[in-house]
Amino acid sequence: MIAEDQALLREGLARLFGxxxxxxxxxxxxxxxxxxxxxxxxxxxxxxxxxxxxxxTDEGIRAAHWIRDAHPEVGVLVLxxxxxxxxxxxxxTQSGFGYLLxxxxxxxxxxxxxxxxxxxxxxxxxxxxxxxxVSADAGMNELSEREREVLSLMAEGLTNAGVARRLFLTxxxxxxxxxxxxxxxxxxxxxDGHRRVLAVLSFLKRSx
Amino acid sequence: xxxxxxxxxxxxxxxxxxxxxxxxxxxxxxxxxxRHEFWGDALAVVAVFTTTGVGLAITARQPGNRIGWLLMLxxxxxxxxxxxxxxxxxxxxxxxxxPGERLAAVWDTNGWPLLFAAIVALAFxxxxxxxxxxxxxxxxALAVVAxxxxxxGGLLSGDRLDEPFEHVRPLDVLPGATSGALQGLGLLGMVxxxxxxxxxxxxxxxxxxxxxxxxxxxxAWAGAFIPLSIVLGTLDxxxxxxxxxxxGLVLVEIAIPxxxxxxxxxxxxxxxxxxxxxxxxxxxxxxxxxxxxxxxxLVLGIVLGGGSVAATAAATLAVTLAFRPLRDRVQRxxxxxxxxxxxxxxxxxxxxxxxxxxxxxxxxxxxxVLAVAVSDPSLRxxxxxxxxxxxxxxxxxxxxxxxxxxxxxxxxxRGELHLATIVHLPQASGPSPLLDDxxxxxxxxxxxxxxxxxxRHQLAEVEASRSRIVSAGLEERRRLERDLHDGAQQxxxxxxxxxxxxxxxxxxxxxSATLDSVVAGLTDAIxxxxxxxxxxxxxxxxxxxxxxLEELAARAPIRTEVTATSERFSADLEAAAYFVASEGLTNAVKHAGGxxxxxxxxxxxxxxxxxxxxxGRGGAxxxxxxxxVGLADxxxxxxxxxxxxxxxxxxxxxxxxxxxxx
Numbered sequence: 001m002i003a004e005d006q007a008l009l010r011e012g013l014a015r016l017f018g019x020x021x022x023x024x025x026x027x028x029x030x031x032x033x034x035x036x037x038x039x040x041x042x043x044x045x046x047x048x049x050x051x052x053x054x055x056x057t058d059e060g061i062r063a064a065h066w067i068r069d070a071h072p073e074v075g076v077l078v079l080x081x082x083x084x085x086x087x088x089x090x091x092x093t094q095s096g097f098g099y100l101l102x103x104x105x106x107x108x109x110x111x112x113x114x115x116x117x118x119x120x121x122x123x124x125x126x127x128x129x130x131x132x133x134v135s136a137d138a139g140m141n142e143l144s145e146r147e148r149e150v151l152s153l154m155a156e157g158l159t160n161a162g163v164a165r166r167l168f169l170t171x172x173x174x175x176x177x178x179x180x181x182x183x184x185x186x187x188x189x190x191x192d193g194h195r196r197v198l199a200v201l202s203f204l205k206r207s208x
Numbered sequence: 209x210x211x212x213x214x215x216x217x218x219x220x221x222x223x224x225x226x227x228x229x230x231x232x233x234x235x236x237x238x239x240x241x242x243r244h245e246f247w248g249d250a251l252a253v254v255a256v257f258t259t260t261g262v263g264l265a266i267t268a269r270q271p272g273n274r275i276g277w278l279l280m281l282x283x284x285x286x287x288x289x290x291x292x293x294x295x296x297x298x299x300x301x302x303x304x305x306x307p308g309e310r311l312a313a314v315w316d317t318n319g320w321p322l323l324f325a326a327i328v329a330l331a332f333x334x335x336x337x338x339x340x341x342x343x344x345x346x347x348x349a350l351a352v353v354a355x356x357x358x359x360x361g362g363l364l365s366g367d368r369l370d371e372p373f374e375h376v377r378p379l380d381v382l383p384g385a386t387s388g389a390l391q392g393l394g395l396l397g398m399v400x401x402x403x404x405x406x407x408x409x410x411x412x413x414x415x416x417x418x419x420x421x422x423x424x425x426x427x428a429w430a431g432a433f434i435p436l437s438i439v440l441g442t443l444d445x446x447x448x449x450x451x452x453x454x455x456g457l458v459l460v461e462i463a464i465p466x467x468x469x470x471x472x473x474x475x476x477x478x479x480x481x482x483x484x485x486x487x488x489x490x491x492x493x494x495x496x497x498x499x500x501x502x503x504x505x506l507v508l509g510i511v512l513g514g515g516s517v518a519a520t521a522a523a524t525l526a527v528t529l530a531f532r533p534l535r536d537r538v539q540r541x542x543x544x545x546x547x548x549x550x551x552x553x554x555x556x557x558x559x560x561x562x563x564x565x566x567x568x569x570x571x572x573x574x575x576x577v578l579a580v581a582v583s584d585p586s587l588r589x590x591x592x593x594x595x596x597x598x599x600x601x602x603x604x605x606x607x608x609x610x611x612x613x614x615x616x617x618x619x620x621x622r623g624e625l626h627l628a629t630i631v632h633l634p635q636a637s638g639p640s641p642l643l644d645d646x647x648x649x650x651x652x653x654x655x656x657x658x659x660x661x662x663x664r665h666q667l668a669e670v671e672a673s674r675s676r677i678v679s680a681g682l683e684e685r686r687r688l689e690r691d692l693h694d695g696a697q698q699x700x701x702x703x704x705x706x707x708x709x710x711x712x713x714x715x716x717x718x719x720s721a722t723l724d725s726v727v728a729g730l731t732d733a734i735x736x737x738x739x740x741x742x743x744x745x746x747x748x749x750x751x752x753x754x755x756x757l758e759e760l761a762a763r764a765p766i767r768t769e770v771t772a773t774s775e776r777f778s779a780d781l782e783a784a785a786y787f788v789a790s791e792g793l794t795n796a797v798k799h800a801g802g803x804x805x806x807x808x809x810x811x812x813x814x815x816x817x818x819x820x821x822x823x824g825r826g827g828a829x830x831x832x833x834x835x836x837v838g839l840a841d842x843x844x845x846x847x848x849x850x851x852x853x854x855x856x857x858x859x860x861x862x863x864x865x866x867x868x869x870x
Binding site for chain 1: 709
């Protein structure tokens with residue numbers, strides 16, 4: 001399910017998902033049709049543009065809120081022109097939600113990975129957003145460069161394996177970094193990958 | 209020589225001539241022996257100098273006004289009459305010492321009509337030096353003929369001359385009947401000319417308004433001395449005009465030029481009502497008390513016997529007791545007729561004008577002063593704004609429609625120029641002459657106030673237009689940013705997606721690697737585009753000042769701490785504050801060399817205070833770059849102020865304060 005008001009981009013996204021082997025059940029151009037289509041098709045994932053008609057402000061964010069309330073099982077991936085955290089702030093700590101900048105779609109593999117993660121109930125947060133969260137926190141000074149990188153990738157929603165792949169490290173090394181981060185930030189160690197992400201995000205949001 | 213200088217020279221020469229003649233007369237009189245009362249001479253000299261002095265003053269200020277010249281002519285005629293008398297007297301004492309003894313004596317007896325000629329002429333042309341209209345020319349001609357007949361009939365007659373020159377032989381050119389007829393007809397004509405001159409003044413008074421009315425009142429007041437002088441004249445025996453006649457005449461000759469001077473030169477012009485009132489009160493008092501005294505003295509004299517000291521004392525006591533209550537009563541009567549309100553109102557306006565001159569009052573207060581002066585609290589002055597084609601209030605705010613209530617309207621003009629409209633309670637009796645007078649009196653204050661109000665209005669206009677320009681610039685930035693994001697950026701992403709699709713279709717291979725690098729280039733272009741759009745206007749401003757400052761801080765290459773209120777302000781205000789922060793941050797990074805910047809945005813006393821503070825080397829000067837000047841302009845456009853606080857070694861703080869309402 002794709003909600004994007006610009007036809008070219010909408011079709012491009014649909015083809016992208018098609019190329020990756022997914023079924024696109026509906027493409028719509030505004031928030032109201034999105035609501036109708038979600039109720040009708042119950043998709044695994046709704047990809048939603050933030051700015052859509054009629055107001056071109058935060059239509060997408062409001063639609064995302066609506067989907068979270070009405071159909072919690074549907075994953076929502078919000079695409080934005082730029083980092084505008086205001087409306088999305090409440091959603092980033094929930095499961096099955098992603099927030100990415102639009103140009104990420106060109107990094108097809110990572111984008112698909114994030115989309116699939118969200119569809120499965122995981123989360124995906126744009127590195128720019130994470131960067132802002134991380135840089136805003138004074139407590140981050142205690143972390144080493146590498147530990148900060150690991151934390152950022154965790155916040156983006158990646159698993160240990162994903163982090164290891166991205167940083168060209170072994171999973172064991174990543175695990176030890178993660179332990180150190182949790183220790184230094186005084187967070188309870190979480191085994192479950194997804195809940196771990198949420199803990200990190202909650203911490204970052206709290207300290208902002 | 210130009211006309212103004214020529215007339216000045218002429219006036220001063222005439223003045224000097226008159227002064228010389230006065231001196232000559234005094235010498236002649238002294239030479240003639242103790243034949244004159246000292247006070248009479250002194251009064252005559254004062255009269256000559258009054259009329260001449262006032263004439264000189266008027267010709268100096270208004271060379272074109274004939275009144276000045278008529279007054280000087282009057283002085284000349286007076287002194288010539290004195291000269292004739294002195295000449296004749298000296299010749300009588302020292303026979304043969306001077307030539308023209310006979311002529312001087314004849315003139316002394318028969319030259320008197322000329323003493324009134326200038327006065328009548330003045331009445332015809334007062335106060336502007338011109339006849340009321342061309343229709344008055346025959347009246348002037350009649351006056352000239354009448355005065356000439358009387359003068360010539362007298363000079364050329366064989367009638368005996370007045371004392372003490374009865375021994376001198378008259379000219380006796382005309383037969384007695386002819387000269388008698390000439391003098392009779394001349395006198396009749398003179399009386400008619402007097403009446404005509406008086407009616408010229410009355411006509412003018414009826415037609416006049418404001419200042420001219422007041423000017424004519426002065427003449428009327430002085431003219432009251434003419435009947436007084438006649439009454440005084442009757443006290444003398446008719447065959448030998450003595451001191452009483454003389455004093456009356458001199459009073460007229462002093463009072464009239466004096467009043468003319470006041471009226472034309474406008475010095476204390478508006479005190480006339482009080483003067484008339486006081487004159488009337490004391491004239492009535494004198495008559496009443498004098499009559500009472502005479503009556504009481506007469507009755508008691510009859511009862512107690514003539515010449516009784518007791519009668520005189522009792523009469524004096526009665527008059528003294530009657531004085532206070534009588535004075536109060538007469539004063540009230542006169543006030544009712546001659547409007548003390550007007551005097552009070554004029555006094556209030558004068559006091560205001562004096563305060564204005566001394567800088568203790570604002571010209572815009574003229575409305576409030578007029579409201580008090582005419583006892584109409586609803587009175588308001590609306591000043592005309594020519595640039596708007598409508599009225600404005602004290603503050604310069606346009607008032608397109610004057611309030612319906614109160615319904616009275618009085619326009620204020622200066623020449624052709626409309627200055628203001630005064631809105632006041634309507635007068636049942638039509639336009640209020642008091643208000644008209646006060647408007648004339650306060651005219652300059654109203655004009656100054658109007659100019660100030662207009663300047664204020666135009667300043668507000670300029671400020672509003674500057675604010676609109678800045679606002680339009682910010683709106684343009686917002687549109688540009690939208691276009692970049694929603695247009696170019698989306699388009700590039702779509703193209704990227706098409707390339708990815710093509711890559712997928714082609715499968716792995718050499719082309720795929722090429723496409724990867726093309727997409728990477730495209731991504732860089734998109735990133736650059738986003739940076740560009742953000743520089744034009746950060747999209748985060750849509751979410752408010754605080755998020756925008758956060759984003760600014762996040763991008764900064766230096767540690768930046770943000771303390772910002774989450775309150776929302778107008779879009780223009782938020783944008784301006786953001787750009788101040790951005791500029792301040794840029795400067796801190798470029799020049800300060802510090803390790804940390806603090807960005808602060810808070811509300812304080814209805815103002816949004818934005819503070820950018822670094823811990824660098826300080827010593828920044830505001831004039832250095834045009835960046836700060838442009839920034840200051842942008843802040844000022846929103847009514848704010850920009851302040852740079854920087855001292856050597858103690859960091860720099862850039863502080864902008866904007867009014868943001870309550």
